[in-house]
Amino acid sequence: MKGRTIGELGDSVSRLTSALEKELTSRGLESPTVDDETPGSLSEIDPQAARELIETVRELEVLVQGPRQTLGLMGLQVHDSSSLGAVVLFDIPNLVPPGGSSTYAELSAKSGLDEDRLTRILRYAMTNFIFREGPAGHVRHTVLSAHLTQSPSFCDFLRTIALVFNPANTCLSIALQRFPNTQSMTQTGHSVARHTEQTFYDWLDNNPDLRDSFDRGMEGISRGGQRLQDTDLRAYPWKDLPRHSIVVDVGGSGGHFARDLAQLHPEFTIIVQDLPRVIEVALKERRGKGVTNVSYQAHSFFDEQPVRGADVYFMRHIFHNHPDTECVAILNALLPALKPGARVLVSEYIVPSAENVDRDLGSKAMRRVSSHSRFAGT
Numbered sequence: 001m002k003g004r005t006i007g008e009l010g011d012s013v014s015r016l017t018s019a020l021e022k023e024l025t026s027r028g029l030e031s032p033t034v035d036d037e038t039p040g041s042l043s044e045i046d047p048q049a050a051r052e053l054i055e056t057v058r059e060l061e062v063l064v065q066g067p068r069q070t071l072g073l074m075g076l077q078v079h080d081s082s083s084l085g086a087v088v089l090f091d092i093p094n095l096v097p098p099g100g101s102s103t104y105a106e107l108s109a110k111s112g113l114d115e116d117r118l119t120r121i122l123r124y125a126m127t128n129f130i131f132r133e134g135p136a137g138h139v140r141h142t143v144l145s146a147h148l149t150q151s152p153s154f155c156d157f158l159r160t161i162a163l164v165f166n167p168a169n170t171c172l173s174i175a176l177q178r179f180p181n182t183q184s185m186t187q188t189g190h191s192v193a194r195h196t197e198q199t200f201y202d203w204l205d206n207n208p209d210l211r212d213s214f215d216r217g218m219e220g221i222s223r224g225g226q227r228l229q230d231t232d233l234r235a236y237p238w239k240d241l242p243r244h245s246i247v248v249d250v251g252g253s254g255g256h257f258a259r260d261l262a263q264l265h266p267e268f269t270i271i272v273q274d275l276p277r278v279i280e281v282a283l284k285e286r287r288g289k290g291v292t293n294v295s296y297q298a299h300s301f302f303d304e305q306p307v308r309g310a311d312v313y314f315m316r317h318i319f320h321n322h323p324d325t326e327c328v329a330i331l332n333a334l335l336p337a338l339k340p341g342a343r344v345l346v347s348e349y350i351v352p353s354a355e356n357v358d359r360d361l362g363s364k365a366m367r368r369v370s371s372h373s374r375f376a377g378t
C-alpha cells in the first residue's frame with residue numbers, strides 16, 4: 001500500500017469516525033470517551049471501520065511525528081509495558097473504587113509499593129489512558145483501568161507478559177547477536193534472560209506460580225483478549241461433523257476451548273491433552289465442573305498420540321511456539337492414530353501478505369521459543 005498524505009489520512013479519519021458514530025446512533029448508543037468506566041469497544045460496533053481507523057491513525061502519527069520522534073518513542077515502548085505490568089502486579093485497579101477516587105498515599109499503603117515509585121508509575125500509565133488524575137493527587141478509573149477490574153484471567157495474561165514474556169522480549173536482540181542462525185529452542189531471548197538451558201515450557205514447569213498464571217492467562221486471552229476462541233467456534237463448521245464425534249484438543253491448556261465446544265455440542269466427546277502439570281491443576285481446580293463430555297489427559301504432543309481413531313485432532317495456537325522441525329515432529333506423532341477421514345484442525349496466526357502484515361506476532365513468538373507465525377502458503 002502506498003503511503004498517504006496528511007490530507008488523505010485526515011479525510012479517512014473523518015470518514016471512518018463518522019461511520020462509527022452513525023452506527024452508534026443507529027443502535028441508540030452514546031458515543032463513549034476514554035474516561036468512561038464502562039467497558040466496550042468500538043471494534044465491536046464495526047470491526048472493519050475500527051481496524052481501518054486504527055491503521056490510519058497510526059500512519060498519521062508517524063507522518064506527524066517524523067522518524068526521529070517515532071523511532072525514539074518506539075525504542076522506549078518497553079516502559080508502556082512495564083508500567084502496565086506494575087499496575088497489574090500490585091493490583092492497583094482493584095484498589096481504586098469504581099466511580100470514586102483514591103489518593104497516591106492510600107494506594108501506596110494498600111499495595112505496599114513505595115508512594116514515590118507508585119506515583120511515578122501511575123503518572124506514566126496515565127499517559128496511556130490507564131487511570132486519570134482529578135483533582136490533583138486523586139486517582140480515578142478510565143475505561144482501561146476499569147477493564148482490568150473486570151477480567152481476572154486477562155490480568156493473569158498481563159502478569160505473564162510482565163514476569164515471563166517481557167524479560168525474554170528485551171533479550172531478543174542479545175539472543176539474535178549470539179545465535180543469528182539458530183532454530184534451537186534453547187537459544188532464545190528467553191534462555192538469555194533466564195540464563196537457562198531448558199526449553200521455554202520445561203522452564204515454565206519448574207516455576208509453578210508462573211506456569212499457573214500462564215495457563216489462566218491463556219484462558220484470559222481466549223475469552224476476552226487478543227485471540228478470542230469464539231472465532232474458532234464460528235470459523236469451523238463443527239455442526240457438520242458426525243454427531244458423536246471424538247475431538248482431541250491437543251495442547252488444550254486447562255480446557256477453556258473444549259468446555260465452550262462441549263456446551264455447543266453436548267453429544268461430542270472431547271479430550272483435552274496437555275503437559276502433566278497443566279492437567280493436574282485443571283483437575284485439581286475442577287475447571288470442567290459440571291461438564292460431563294470433557295475429560296483430561298496428560299500427554300506430550302511429541303509422543304505418539306494415545307487417542308486412536310478420533311474424528312478431530314485440534315491444535316489451537318500450538319505451532320507458532322515451535323520451529324518448523326518441531327511442528328513436523330508434532331504432526332508425525334499424530335500419524336499412527338489417524339483413521340481414514342480423520343481431521344487435523346489447526347488454528348494459527350497467518351501473516352497474510354506483505355502489504356497487510358500482522359506487525360507483531362511473529363517476532364513475539366520468536367523472542368521466547370525460536371519460532372514464528374507462518375506466512376500464507378508456507
Ligand SMILES: C[S@@+](CC[C@H](N)C(=O)[O-])C[C@H]1O[C@@H](n2cnc3c(N)ncnc32)[C@H](O)[C@@H]1O
Nearest residue numbers: 201218222251252253274275299300301316317
Ligand atoms: C500457546 S498455548 C495454547 C493453549 C490453548 N490451545 C489455547 O488456544 O489457548 C500452548 C499450549 O501448549 C502446551 N504445550 C507445550 N508443550 C507441550 C507438549 N510437549 N505437549 C503437550 N502440550 C504442550 C502448553 O502447556 C500450552 O498449554
